[in-house]
Structures are given as C-alpha cells and as structure tokens.
Amino acid sequence: MSQFDVLCIGNAIVDIIARCDEAFLVDNGIIKGAMNLIDAERAELLYSRMGPAIEASGGSAGNTAAGIASFGARAAYFGKVAKDHLGGVYAHDIRAQGVAFDSAPLDGGAPTARSMIFVTPDGERSMNTYLGASVELGPEDVEQDKVEAAKVTYFEGYLWDPPRAKEAIRLAAAQAHAAGREVAMTLSDPFCVDRYRGEFLELMRSGTVDIVFANESELKSLYETASFEAGLDAIRNDCRLAAVTRSEKGSIAVRGAETVEIAAAPVEAVVDTTGAGDLYAAGFLAGYTAGRGLADCGALGSLAAGLVIAQVGPRPRQNLRQEAEQAGLM
C-alpha cells in the first residue's frame, strides 16, 4: 500500500485577493485571466494600488494538495517558503489540511512568494505573482521516500519559471517511474505554455509525464491551434491520459481511444474563479488514485471546482469528502 495518493510539487504562494473593476486591469497593464509574473518593485507598486484584501494560502499545486486531502485522500507537498510570517502561515495551512509538508524553508534571501489576485465583477481572477523564495526550489528538495510512496507525483507547469525547479521535477519523475508510479502535470496557464511549449511537449512525448491537466486555452496554446478538437486529438496521442476543462461547458477526459465528457457542476454565482483548475485536478486525482473510472474522476473534479468558484479564495472551505458523499459521488 502506498503511503500517499498524490505528491504535489509547486510554487508555494500566499494569495492576496481583492476585487477591482475592469479598468483597473487595463490601467495597470495586467493581462486578464492570466498569471502575470512581477518583481519585488512592481509587487510593492501594485499593492499600493490594491483595494482591501484578504490573504489565503494558495499556489496551484498547493491548492490541489489541500483539495486532495479534503477529499480524504493522502497528499504530500514540496514547495519553498521563506522563514517569515507568510511562510509560517503557508506551512500552517497546508499541514492543518492534513498534507505532509516538510520542505526546508529558505533562511535569509527572498521572502515567501505572494500573488496579488484581482477579481473582476465577472468572477475572473488575474494573478500578479512575485515568486520570492519559491524560486529556490531545487533537486535537493526532492524527498525520494515521498516520491516513491506516492501513487502519482503531480506538478505545475509554472515550475518552469524558476531556474532549478525543472531539475527537481525531472529527478522526481525518474524516481517515481523507477518505483512504478505515475507522473502528472498541469499546463498551468496559456502564457506559461507559450513560454515552455517545446519543453512541455517533450515531457509528454518522452513519457516523463503520463497524465496532463489543461484548460481549453492552454490546450490551444500548446498546439498553436484555434480548434479545440484538433488540440484534443493531438494531446490524446501525446500522453496516456489528459483531462481538459472548459469552464461552464464541463470537461473532457481522453485516454487512448476512450473519451469521456463530464458536465460542470451547477454554480449559482461565480464569485472568484481562483483555484478552479487546481480543484478540478484535486477531485480528478482523488478519484483516479482510488481506482475510479474517468467519468467518476471528472465528476469529483467538477464538484470541487464548482465549490471553489462560488467563494472567495483558492481552497474550498467545505469538507470535500462530505460534499462528495452528499452528492452521491463517494
């Protein structure tokens, strides 16, 4: 028996979330719906212009780990925080969710990463991420025992932004495969895909990655196509399993010749889309590592994504296992 269902690896980021109008994004040159990388100076400038905010632990793979644990599955996390207030908050929150988290914090140097997330009236989030200490994640942070003990090792495409995280991922993927485990990734963001298209395709085609999560715009960016169907055909051939989300249109999972369409969960009002893809992956992987079929995996993903977009913040406050049981999915 594996000690962990899913090991997640990502940039450890605290979210600072505020609402804004559309004009604010334009006036400040923020690409809507995207993850905009910023430096310390711009972080200070944007914070000075930001409205009243709340702070919540985030980071794409961190949100996924928290979601997996909330489903009652066993999760671990690798990510680099600093020895500062936000780093303490980050470690508290992910451990309090039941996720095994033992990455050594960075002592001295950059502060814990933060992302200023502006949520427009339509619920869309636009992220402005200062990577801070998270860029120090490297191969020395790969805990081999946890990689070998996890059914799936899952990481963010965002990890291609810092300099040495990709070395950590290649090391972890090799360890996972040597132990007979699987490796999954999320494409993270269409602009991130654009920055690392060749490397992401190589990860998939070389078999370094078995399972890929993407949304529609990331898929189209990956294959530089305007056709969703063309993208789906391509990704079907490039990895063993792919799950592609399409917001209110639901999601599609493809595995070889198998294609499963999954409906989105009904949501009364979209408050804040932060974490939608992360929580879809959480539900999907919670189901997948429990040996469920693709339709069930997708339904669990839709459930979790539907809950997180109906609230402010990147991790649902509900117990996802209870929610899944009430919905008849577990």
Added chain:
Amino acid sequence: MSQFDVLCIGNAIVDIIARCDEAFLVDNGIIKGAMNLIDAERAELLYSRMGPAIEASGGSAGNTAAGIASFGARAAYFGKVAKDHLGGVYAHDIRAQGVAFDSAPLDGGAPTARSMIFVTPDGERSMNTYLGASVELGPEDVEQDKVEAAKVTYFEGYLWDPPRAKEAIRLAAAQAHAAGREVAMTLSDPFCVDRYRGEFLELMRSGTVDIVFANESELKSLYETASFEAGLDAIRNDCRLAAVTRSEKGSIAVRGAETVEIAAAPVEAVVDTTGAGDLYAAGFLAGYTAGRGLADCGALGSLAAGLVIAQVGPRPRQNLRQEAEQAGLM
C-alpha cells in the same frame, strides 16, 4: 463642514479565520460567541490546533470605519499596529478602503494583534484575541485635529481591556464635546460588559458617551437583567440614543420617548457572523451623520450586517453605497 463623518477608535487586529465543529470549542475551553482574551503562548497553541485559515484585517471599530467608508462617508481610525508584516497588511487594508489612518506603529515590542476566529457550522464566531501591540494605544495617539473634525467619535468597549486606551478615550471624548461633536460607543461583548459594567454606566450617565450600540446579550449584561424590555427602558434613560441589535429579530433604536423597530435584512445562509455588530454600527452611523432618521439609520445598519454575515470575514466585499442605492436606501 466636518472633514470626517466618523472617527473610530479600537484595537487594531488582524483576523485569522477558520471553521471548526462545536466539539473543538468545548475541547479547547473557548466560550462560544464571545471574545476570549488570550496570551501569546495560548495563541501559539490554538494556532497549532487550528484548521486552514484565511487572514483578513478586522478589529471591531476598524470594521466599522471600513464599513462607513464603503458607504461613501468619511472615516478616520486610531489604532495601534506593530511595524511587522501584519501591521503592514492592516494599514494597507484600512487605507485602501479610504479610511484616514495615521497612528504611529509600535517599533519593537509586541507584534500586531491577531484574533483567531473559529466559525462553527451555525455561522457563529468565537474569537480568541491576542492583543499584542494594540495594548500600547494611549492618549499620545489621540490626534486632536481629527477628533475635532469628526461629527461622531466612536469607540469599542473592548478598549477597556488594554491599560491606557481608556485615557485616550476620555481625552478624545472631552475634545469632541468641546468641539460640539458627539461620542458613541459599542458595548462590544457581554463578558466585556461584565468586566467594566460600572465604568460603562458611568460613561453613559456622565454624558461622556452620547450614543450606545449594543446587542441583546450586552444590554442584558449591562443591567444584569433577563428582560430585554427592562434593559431597553434603562438604556433609554442612560444615554441620548441607543441602538440595540437582536440578530434575526432586527434592531430597536431608542431616543428619549422615540422608539423605532427595524427589521433584519433577509439572509439566505448565515456563513460567518463576524463583523455583524460592527457593520450595523457602520450603516447606522453613515445614516446618522448624513442627518437621516432613526428608521433609515437602522435600515442601513441592517443592510450592511446582512451582507457581512453572508460571507467569510469581517468586512463586506461589496461596495455598500452601491448596495444601499440598489436597495433604495440611499
């Protein structure tokens, strides 16, 4: 013309909010629905037992100031934070809301105050407050120009917990009255009332305080009575104007022989009651300083309280002026 409608004075506190079940409160000796004062050691212990949390600027009078500004009225705030991360967050959030906040932060010594707020499934919040730097608020923090420029100076009963804040309040009240202004207070918490009953009654009966906000249990605690009506009769004689909230039963404002009953705003689901009383006071005072009648003041209070209890956190994310206009109240 006054430069400010309301000057608010209170303990400057960042809220750390998590959900818990009823058993957690019992197991940890937390008085449900109350503000429990804790020291640094217990703060660390409770945090280690707390689930995943979000952080949001709070503090009773700080929430009221933010609410008043959100209604488009002009607010100022006195409160003591430390020169640390949370202090920076606190100052950012209240200024970003448009509140004038210039209290000098404490350099060295205790960290910024924080309150661990546990929200049970019924939406009730139980607070555990480590006062930290906020206890250093004293008469030297009273900015006389702001007191004189504010139509109403409003403060929390909670300020009787730290050692020298009451000196600041007596000084500010004298300055306010000398400038022809009014002074308001909230009774804050039934246990706080129990600690300082005599002093609170003296503030009212001496005319140091003109306007009192209370909820039903605070009113009963103040007069040591089980009868709401007896409490209402008593407070009518002890201050010029009182507004008493009764949760879903609405509120009652009394001024001399005048009595106005105000309905609660309809709320679909109570998510987190944190800030309910603070936001009621915000709406009431926004109306009062605009010269509105008691029924209108109460309706604005009910509106703001209804919005804040339907979300997590102590300050509504909506623009309260827009909400009031949509509701036909402004």
